[in-house]
Amino acid sequence: MTTPLKILAINGSERDGNTSDVLRHAAAVAAARGVEWETIDLRDIRMSRCGPCGDCNDRPVPCALEDGVPGVIRKMVAADGIVFAAPVHGFGTASLMQTFIERAGVGYLRFDRPLSNKVAGVISLARRYSAGEVWAQLTVNALLNRMIVVGSGFPATVHALHRGDALKDDEGLTNVRRLIDRMTDMMELLDEHRSLTGRDNLLAAREVNERIGLALNETGPSAAGEAAPDAAAPAADEQPSDELWARL
Known part of the structure; x- marks a missing residue:
C-alpha cells in the first residue's frame, strides 16, 4: 500500500480565527484528494525568541535554545508539502510566524536545507492592506529553503476583518483551493518521478x-x-x- 502524501500547515496566527478557518477549508480540499493534513498552530508551541547570543552565523550546530521549534522542524522534514499561513498584523507578518521563520531558518535549516524539493504554498490574510507583502515574504522564505513553490494563478490572499469574514471571500477561497490542488498535483508528480528514477534528491544543490x-x-x-x-x-x-x- 502506497504511503499517502502529507501536507503540513504552519499557522502563524495568535488566535483560532480567520486563518484557522481558511486552513480548515484547505484541509478539506486536501482530504478530497486523499492527502493527509496536519496543522501546527504556533500559538500552541513553546517558542522562544532569538536570544542575545549572536553566534547563529558561525555556530556549526543547531540552536541551543530548548523549546518546541525542533519538533516542528521534524514534522516539516517528514512532510511532502508545507503551507505557510499568516495574517497581516501592523502591515507585516504576524509576530509568531516571524519569530518562527527566524528561529527555524538560522537555527536549524541553514545547515543542509532539509526542506529542499518539498512543495510549498503560501496563504496570507488581511483586512485589506499588505496581504501581498506578507505573501511575498513567506514565498521568498520558501525559496531560500530551496522548496518548490506552487502558485494558484493569483496569490492565495484572503480578505477578512471580523471572525467568519474569511469564509465569505469566495475569490480568496477559490485561490486557496487551487493552491492545494496544484500542490497535490506537484507532490504526486514528484513522488511518481522518484519511484521511476529511484532518485530522492531531484534538484541537488551544489x-x-x-x-x-x-x-x-x-x-x-x-x-x-x-x-x-x-x-x-x-x-x-x-x-x-x-x-x-x-x-x-
Missing part, C-alpha cells in the same frame, strides 16, 4: 551551505588575495556533523 564562498563571509585566505576554496565543496569545519540533527 553546496551544503550557500553562505560558504560569499565575499561577505570570507575571513580566510581569499581575503588576503589567495585562492578561495571551491564553493561546491564546503570546508571540513562547515560540513554538518553526524550529530547535527540529533537534537531534532
